[in-house]
Amino acid sequence: MQAQRQRKVEVTTAELSRRLLGASLRPSMQRLAVLGDLCHHYDHPTVDTIYSRLHPQMPTLSKTTVYNTLRILCEAGLVRSLNIEYANQRFDGHLEPHDHFICTGCGQVYDLPHNRAGRLPDFGDMGLHVEREEISYYGLCRECQEKR
Amino acid sequence: MQAQRQRKVEVTTAELSRRLLGASLRPSMQRLAVLGDLCHHYDHPTVDTIYSRLHPQMPTLSKTTVYNTLRILCEAGLVRSLNIEYANQRFDGHLEPHDHFICTGCGQVYDLPHNRAGRLPDFGDMGLHVEREEISYYGLCRECQEKR
DNA sequence: TTGCATCTTGTAATTATTACAACTTTAAAA
C-alpha cells in the first residue's frame, strides 16, 4: 500500500526463508536476495532493476538466475507479476490485495487500496473459471500533471 | 463483447476513413487495413498476427508500418493496447468499455461485459489523475479446465 | 508542377527473454 512505502516494513531473512520453505523451495542465497529485494521495495521493479540492485553485493549473480527465480516465485505465489503498458514485465512482492496506478507520463507505478467487493465475479455460465483479478488505472501523477 | 464475436459487425471503409479523419490522420491504405483488421476480429491480435493476416493481400506492407500504425492509432484513441501476462503486447479495436478474461492455460483472451460502476474512482487526494481503467481476470477457459 | 510535409519501407541495432549445457551445491542414502 502507498502508506507502507514510508513505513519501511523490514522482513527478516528468517521470515523470507520460512516463506520459501513453505512453498517447498530451498532458501538459497539467490532466492532470499530476490524475494528480499521485492519485499523491501515498493517500486515494482523490472528484471533488470532487481539484477542491478543485487549484483554489486553478489557479483556472481547471473541474470538468468533472476529470471528463473522470478518465474519460480511467481509460480509459487510468493510474488506476482504485473503487466503494464509502456514497460516490460514488472514484479511485486506485496501480496495483500491491491490495485495499481500507472503514470502514463513517467511510467511509475503506485499502489492503491483494493477497490472492489470481496469476491471475484462468476463467469461460470461462459465456461470461464476466474482465479485472479487485476485492476489497473492509467493517468498522470502529480509531477507529470504539473509538467503539462 | 462476447456476443458480437458471432454477430460479425462489418465496418465499412468509409466509416474507418471517417474515424481516421476525425483523429486528423490521413486514411492511407495501410492505416485502413490495420484499423479494419482490428475492427473485424475479436481475437486481440499481436503485432505479428496482424502483420501475417494483412501481408498476403498487401505484399509490400512492412512490419515497421504495423508497429508505427498501431502506436499512432493508440495515441489517437482509435485502438487500445492490452497488457496481459503470458504474452506480448496485444491490441483491441473495440472501444466500448469492457473487461478481459485471459486463460492462463492457452493464452486466449475473451471479452467480458464491463463489470463496474459508471464512473472512475477519484484518487485526487493522492495527486493522481485517473483517465482510464483496465480490469483483467485470469483463470482457465472451459477447454483448459477439461484438460486438467 | 513544384515543393514540402507526411507516410511507408527495409535494414540495422537494441533490448527482452528463453534454451541449454556445464558446473556447483545441498540433502539424504549407504
Add this chain to the structure above:
DNA sequence: TTTTAAAGTTGTAATAATTACAAGATGCAA
C-alpha cells in the same frame, strides 16, 4: 563420513520483440 542424485546456478548462445533511422514514395497545397 563418503557417495550419489537431485536441485540450483551460471554463462553463453539463440531467439523474439521492439525501436532507430535513413531513404524513398505519396499526397496535398501553393
